Amino acid sequence: MAKSVAVLGAGGKMGFRVTRKFVEAGYDTRAVEVGDIGRARLAEVGIAAVDQTAGLDGAEVVVLALPDSLIGKVAHEIVPKLAAGTMVVILDAAAPYAGALPERADITYFVGHPCHPPLYNDETDPAARADVHGGVAKQAIVCALMQGPEAHYELGAEICRVMWSPVMRTHRVTVEQLAILEPGLSEMIAMPFVDMMAEAVEVCAGTYGIPREAAFDFLIGHLNVEIAMWFGYSPKVPSDAALRVMAHARKYLIKDTWLDVLSPPVVKDSCELIVQGRTA
Ligand SMILES: NC(=O)c1ccc[n+]([C@@H]2O[C@H](COP(=O)([O-])OP(=O)(O)OC[C@H]3O[C@@H](n4cnc5c(N)ncnc54)[C@H](O)[C@@H]3O)[C@@H](O)[C@H]2O)c1
Structure with a gap:
């Protein structure tokens, strides 16, 4: 299990959900958020935002919970600074499939996406029955290892299962299939x-x-x-x-x-x- 995770965009819609999951699961979680609204949202639940340099220092996994239109720009800034073997996780196939990520062969790129709780399910708890986004009700997820050692597939899938827990099924696909x-x-x-x-x-x-x-x-x-x-x-x-x-x-x-x-x-x-x- 990776121990340290930096989430860039930790106070955004998806970043806020996944950052709390990493904290609950006991990860050394670095919440990186530049927006005032996002920082305030994190502070309300007792999570202090850190700056990018401190967040990335020694992080084994970097999650880009950023607007898809910013992922390429931020990735070009940070990827050259990451240690070899670091895993960068992207939460949507758009930027990876559009070729927005910088080339660097010794970095792992992993793409995951939640399926969201299914329309027909076996949830009985009212909060789970009302949960359409995921995080309370069980959902399936899809995962793609874009580049990196095969052993990193399981690490990336585990990171995604933490972010989108509770997870009932993990489907492996390619980045192109995820974009489809x-x-x-x-x-x-x-x-x-x-x-x-x-x-x-x-x-x-x-x-x-x-x-x-x-x-x-x-x-x-x-x-x-x-x-x-x-x-x-x-x-x-x-x-x-x-x-x-x-x-x-x-x-x-x-x-x-x-x-x-x-x-x-x-x-x-x-x-x-x-x-x-x-x-x-
Ligand atoms: N919102 C969803 O339901 C959902 C579902 C599945 C996947 N995703 C994916 O999650 C990713 C994030 O989407 P979102 O809807 O949460 O976006 P969002 O706009 O709600 O949040 C993005 C956050 O990033 C912050 N930010 C911008 N630049 C930054 C920087 N340089 N460093 C640190 N923080 C920065 C913003 O202040 C904002 O809080 C996207 O790839 C999206 O496709 C979102």
Whole structure:
């Protein structure tokens, strides 16, 4: 087990969650945070932020919990100063897949990402049932060893299991596969459909005069049964009529090329868009 971990961006949304997990797990945790809001958030739970030099001094693992558009800039500043064999952990595939990390062969680059607690789960505790981000409810995680000795895979996976505990499954993927999962599957497939469903509820209410709560209840309940049936949590028994209208509606909703959003060139372009902070 690595003993010392520096978290850069320790007071941010993800950094704050993972820094507390390292402290709880007994790591020598160095919380590096430049923002006043982040430093105040850390101070509220008794974690003192340290400056970057003190944080990196002797750290075996450096977690970059930074905005994806800053990861390349900060990595180019700090990686030349790290001791050989140090592991740098990045929490999203965008910057690594877009080629934003500096070349240095004797440093390990490890990329991990939480899956977030599943929609259908066995949690019974109210706090766990209400936890959609992770940290209270169990979740799976995905991990990729981008470069470094094979033995570092288990070290990186262990770091990710601490950050995102409680973890029920760890999946090993490549960095490209992780980028296909996010931004691809989660943000370029799932999120647009969710966004369109929310918009459709407003159209039911605003254009067709259906009480908004009726449209909402109707959609959420049908989503519950449809997701359960399509993803194997319940027998798939839709009516023949429902399947026929679904096929009919797909012609209105979806271009034949829709699955191209998961292709490596489109995913790479999206990662570059994230890293460069530009809009499409
Ligand atoms: N937010 C999420 O739910 C979530 C989920 C999965 C993965 N991630 C990944 O986690 C990473 C961080 O995302 P976030 O949403 O927590 O970002 P964020 O903007 O909430 O936090 C970033 C923090 O970094 C700090 N910071 C900026 N420059 C710094 C520097 N040079 N040194 C130290 N601190 C610095 C900022 O003050 C801020 O507190 C990203 O790679 C993101 O893709 C986030």
